[in-house]
Amino acid sequence: MNEHFMKRAIELAYLGSGFINPDPLSGAVLVKDNIVLGESCYRTFGAASAELEVLSYGLCDLSGAELYLNIEPFGNKAKLTELIRVIKDRKIEKIYIGIEDRNPRKEIHFIEELKHLGISCELGILKDECEEMNEIYSHYIVNKTPYVIVKWAMTLDGKLATKTGDSKWISSEESLRFVHHLRQRVSAILVGENTVRKDDPLLTTRLEGVQISNPIRIIISKYGDIPMEAKVLQVDESTKTWIIASELISKEREESICNLGARILKLKEKNGHIDFNKVMDLLGRLGIDSVYIEGGSAVLGSAFESGCVHKVYTAIAPKIVGGNKAVTPVGGNGIERMNDAIVLKRLSYEIVGPDVIIKGYIY
Numbered sequence: 001m002n003e004h005f006m007k008r009a010i011e012l013a014y015l016g017s018g019f020i021n022p023d024p025l026s027g028a029v030l031v032k033d034n035i036v037l038g039e040s041c042y043r044t045f046g047a048a049s050a051e052l053e054v055l056s057y058g059l060c061d062l063s064g065a066e067l068y069l070n071i072e073p074f075g076n077k078a079k080l081t082e083l084i085r086v087i088k089d090r091k092i093e094k095i096y097i098g099i100e101d102r103n104p105r106k107e108i109h110f111i112e113e114l115k116h117l118g119i120s121c122e123l124g125i126l127k128d129e130c131e132e133m134n135e136i137y138s139h140y141i142v143n144k145t146p147y148v149i150v151k152w153a154m155t156l157d158g159k160l161a162t163k164t165g166d167s168k169w170i171s172s173e174e175s176l177r178f179v180h181h182l183r184q185r186v187s188a189i190l191v192g193e194n195t196v197r198k199d200d201p202l203l204t205t206r207l208e209g210v211q212i213s214n215p216i217r218i219i220i221s222k223y224g225d226i227p228m229e230a231k232v233l234q235v236d237e238s239t240k241t242w243i244i245a246s247e248l249i250s251k252e253r254e255e256s257i258c259n260l261g262a263r264i265l266k267l268k269e270k271n272g273h274i275d276f277n278k279v280m281d282l283l284g285r286l287g288i289d290s291v292y293i294e295g296g297s298a299v300l301g302s303a304f305e306s307g308c309v310h311k312v313y314t315a316i317a318p319k320i321v322g323g324n325k326a327v328t329p330v331g332g333n334g335i336e337r338m339n340d341a342i343v344l345k346r347l348s349y350e351i352v353g354p355d356v357i358i359k360g361y362i363y
């Protein structure tokens, strides 16, 4: 039964995806005598917490009730003190918490405070699910650099496109929908200028029947060498674009891109390249907690070589295109010995339509 209510808290928490970054996804379920009395989740950045909201429902007697939270409540001292006061006043008997808040600067240790008050607390129900849903928060709050997720779709023979560069579409409609759920979760989506030139992608989130939030579109383009009519340069309130360029970008290019509403972020070149770790440091400083890299091959090569990738998704479509010139997913210099290969950890597989989606972690 405990897992059942925690599952519901997780489900609710996911409704905040894309709307509350860099705060954690949090859901709350209030239960008494195995009956759900209230449910809430954190869906708007800066709004009241899910826990406080669920406890303020109605005037019914909550003594002996239990509260299910996917993550330890976060926030400043005043907010948490108020929450603890309400929990005590309303005589909540037990609190089940999925995972602790990893914030190294937290002002109140919520679980310890409750224990001092004699309120029972159980930590670790559905821990793995709770960890995964808040992996972005848990990373960013400690490191202040974005959590980096990469994804590519490839054919069964490991190609990103045919030898002519044709890549639409490798994966199925079902896989594409899966991708849009990933886009919804993150603060930024990143591709290289070659992908913009070849695919002219929109890089927005498109999901039917769901309120969507578009990630900021980030394009790595040293000299802003992308067509002015590219879809990613058509910017409005809901579709922001940032170009990461070299400080050597020409004044004219910079002006034309900025006139379209995109923002240019300039970094020093190192050996003719923009250092990926510097990109991540900069984005972290700008409050970007998560970056989802969709390619192409050169950008994925740099991302892996820089060591900044945390999580990988690969959609493998049951198609074979052949050709030595057909590009493969991860470019760059590559390694010499198989023993030095990056080996993904905590692997899982999912059949999505006709494709297989592999998920794994670098760390």
Ligand SMILES: Nc1nc(O)c(N)c(N[C@@H]2O[C@H](COP(=O)(O)O)[C@@H](O)[C@H]2O)n1
Pocket: 152, 153, 167, 168, 169, 170, 171, 172, 175, 176, 179, 191, 195, 199, 200, 201, 202, 203, 204, 294, 295, 315
């Ligand atoms: N999941 C997936 N399946 C394929 O078959 C693909 N070719 C890609 N490519 C990526 O999706 C981008 C297109 O984005 P929009 O739909 O225009 O927003 C493309 O540029 C690749 O990054 N992905």
